[in-house]
Amino acid sequence: MIEVTQRELTERLEWHERLTKRDANADPVIVFLHTPFCGTCAAARKMINIVEHVVPDVQLLEADVNFLPDIVERYQIRSVPALLAIQSSPLPAPEVLYRMGSVQDIVSFVRSVKP
Secondary structure, three states: OEEOOHHHHHHHHHHHHHHHHHOOOOOOEEEEEEOOOOHHHHHHHHHHHHHHHHOOOOOEEEEEHHHOHHHHHHHOOOOOOEEEEEOOOOOOOOEEEOOOOOHHHHHHHHHHHOO
């Protein structure tokens, strides 16, 4: 996973928005949102590390929600851990996975948002 700051994530999302205007099949931006002392986040991180090997063609970003107040408000993130997927298709809202019960749940989510 690539750790990003709020500024980097905002720039990447703006770039993604411009790209999707040209190419409707652009890869989604998938971000693992966490906090540093969250035990559930640590367990989810271990599963996501496995997912990166199972689905190697998807780039996953990660960010600490303590430093993302604008992103949390913009996408109405309710809790952590969360996987935020911003797709290129015109959806009313991005998809968010809050329940990460198994590696298979995460793999299914990642594959469902990939074009």
